[in-house]
Amino acid sequence: MRANDDMKRVYVNEEWCLGCHLCEYNCAFANSGLKDMTYALKGRPLFPRIHVEEGDRITYAVSCRHCEDPICVRSCIAGAISKEDGVVRIDRNRCVGCRTCVLVCPFGALLPGEDGVMTKCELCTGNTVDMPACVKGCPNRAIVYEDRGGSL
Amino acid sequence: MKRYLIIGNGATAANAIEGIRSRDKEGPITVISKEEHPVYCRPLISYYLEGKTDLKRIGYRDEDFYMRNGVSVLYGRTAVKIDSVKRKVTTDDGKILSYDSLLIAAGSSPFVPTIKGLDTVSRKYGFMTLDDALGLEKAITGNTRVLIIGAGLIGLKCAEGLYGRAKSITVCDLAGRVLSSILDDECASLVKRHLEEKGISFLLNDSVLSFENDRAFMKSGKTRDFDVLVLAVGVRPNISLIKDIGGDTGRGITVSSRMETSIKHIYAAGDCAEAYDISSGERKVMAVLPSASIGGYTAGVNMAGGNARFDTALPINSIGFFGYHIMTAGSYEGELYEERTLDGIKRLFIKDGVLKGFMLLGMSERAGILTSLIREKTPLKEIDFDLMKKGATTAALTGDMRKDRFGKAV
Ligand SMILES: Cc1cc2nc3c(=O)[nH]c(=O)nc-3n(C[C@H](O)[C@H](O)[C@H](O)COP(=O)(O)OP(=O)(O)OC[C@H]3O[C@@H](n4cnc5c(N)ncnc54)[C@H](O)[C@@H]3O)c2cc1C
Numbered sequence: 037m038r039a040n041d042d043m044k045r046v047y048v049n050e051e052w053c054l055g056c057h058l059c060e061y062n063c064a065f066a067n068s069g070l071k072d073m074t075y076a077l078k079g080r081p082l083f084p085r086i087h088v089e090e091g092d093r094i095t096y097a098v099s100c101r102h103c104e105d106p107i108c109v110r111s112c113i114a115g116a117i118s119k120e121d122g123v124v125r126i127d128r129n130r131c132v133g134c135r136t137c138v139l140v141c142p143f144g145a146l147l148p149g150e151d152g153v154m155t156k157c158e159l160c161t162g163n164t165v166d167m168p169a170c171v172k173g174c175p176n177r178a179i180v181y182e183d184r185g186g187s188l
Numbered sequence: 189m190k191r192y193l194i195i196g197n198g199a200t201a202a203n204a205i206e207g208i209r210s211r212d213k214e215g216p217i218t219v220i221s222k223e224e225h226p227v228y229c230r231p232l233i234s235y236y237l238e239g240k241t242d243l244k245r246i247g248y249r250d251e252d253f254y255m256r257n258g259v260s261v262l263y264g265r266t267a268v269k270i271d272s273v274k275r276k277v278t279t280d281d282g283k284i285l286s287y288d289s290l291l292i293a294a295g296s297s298p299f300v301p302t303i304k305g306l307d308t309v310s311r312k313y314g315f316m317t318l319d320d321a322l323g324l325e326k327a328i329t330g331n332t333r334v335l336i337i338g339a340g341l342i343g344l345k346c347a348e349g350l351y352g353r354a355k356s357i358t359v360c361d362l363a364g365r366v367l368s369s370i371l372d373d374e375c376a377s378l379v380k381r382h383l384e385e386k387g388i389s390f391l392l393n394d395s396v397l398s399f400e401n402d403r404a405f406m407k408s409g410k411t412r413d414f415d416v417l418v419l420a421v422g423v424r425p426n427i428s429l430i431k432d433i434g435g436d437t438g439r440g441i442t443v444s445s446r447m448e449t450s451i452k453h454i455y456a457a458g459d460c461a462e463a464y465d466i467s468s469g470e471r472k473v474m475a476v477l478p479s480a481s482i483g484g485y486t487a488g489v490n491m492a493g494g495n496a497r498f499d500t501a502l503p504i505n506s507i508g509f510f511g512y513h514i515m516t517a518g519s520y521e522g523e524l525y526e527e528r529t530l531d532g533i534k535r536l537f538i539k540d541g542v543l544k545g546f547m548l549l550g551m552s553e554r555a556g557i558l559t560s561l562i563r564e565k566t567p568l569k570e571i572d573f574d575l576m577k578k579g580a581t582t583a584a585l586t587g588d589m590r591k592d593r594f595g596k597a598v
Binding site for chain 2 (some may be wrong): 140
């Protein structure tokens, strides 16, 4: 696991987001553990940790904010969500899929993953990508990885 | 050095320890723990029976949690008396412990009804503790007929946990519907149907008049034979320790938003305490883990001299049965907005221009956005509530609200 030592976080510039959903594919691929994108994505159920929200003439991608005082961490009935080095992580081995985290997160950032267990953005620290895949692959640079303050 | 004492060793206590240590790395912390286990996830005891967790993973914190935090735990000991003048607590084995700051995190106890012949039932259990679950696990075989009294959260979770392990499961309740504290008739019957489809049977609007060994005589005239009885009729907050010394109590221990009781140097949080519900404006025991942990952490910070507040409490429940999810929040007052799908119901309650509460059955996506509308009392006229009604989305907020949420570190 890559340690995190800065306050860089994923931010989305609504004005630039095209709503193309590429971030979702790149995220699902990066976290699939597989080498081949077609094999990882084609015809399979996808469990991206970022999703595109769509409203009246706006689109933007949402993923975990890694809050300073994350309400999901305190609310988890299974002790499965924790925050280390400023990154909120979920232990999929402990999660029982009760969705309490979904009920408390004001951002709508937690999503159901495989086997009913929840999944969330961990800033690509748990996979082999060196920078969040959603940021790297965003064709219009709407998704950025920046330090906008906050503390670890 | 400040000496901290905590009565109880559940989620409230664990979070209080973290709260204390966020400010004070030195002061000794002692925990009096009636149960013989390190803090575990109480809500997971049914998942344990289901095989979705095990004795290792059910731990709420890692193995060296107490050591790392400089906490000594007195296992198997019960606090029996507080002396708030001398600041001492006596335990059941006569030990006297001094404190500078005390937290009551004693949770609740199962209410045991007085039913004629209950003492003749040979195998009866509560469903509150890990030991209850371990006992049940031993008592049950594929031939066991289980009778559960109480169709609330605990009784139904027990039914789900035992499903597939027992020969039959019957749940009875005085109330005419399941989950009567959080659901209305129609939502409750939808949940009941899901459980019935699995083969769980119900005796609602009915109660046990008497027992004769392993036979229950119901008020309706029916009889029910069983091998194992589970009592899940309700709980009572453990308030006696503070009531005995004149502290303020309602149904639970009265606390401020700093989790202070009416007695100096004594704090209370979690299932034993009664806090202000932001959705109804009433004081309530909100016996769920999120309230316990946030309240516990808040108490801990304040015990160590900080100034934290938990003033955003509201009743919330996220519970599922066999993959069917139920989410509720806030209070059900005001105008109703409703939407249905083939297998789900959404009910939103709107009053004075703000969202007060909701029930979501079979649809839970991004529900926390709705919860935040209740918590923050967001004026609905400022947002695109028509869009929000259809499906919780931050896209329905104003651009400024979104900037606040997504444009900076939070
Ligand atoms: C079966 C079940 C399922 C649940 N499911 C959910 C769920 O899905 N979601 C959710 O949010 N919540 C759920 N809950 C509720 C949740 O478990 C509680 O809200 C939470 O455990 C409260 O934590 P607490 O620390 O305040 O109290 P507790 O966890 O009850 O801990 C209090 C401890 O104090 C001990 N104690 C009491 N008196 C004394 C004394 N005098 N001296 C020493 N020790 C004492 C008790 O033995 C107990 O171990 C469930 C509860 C049960 C029983």
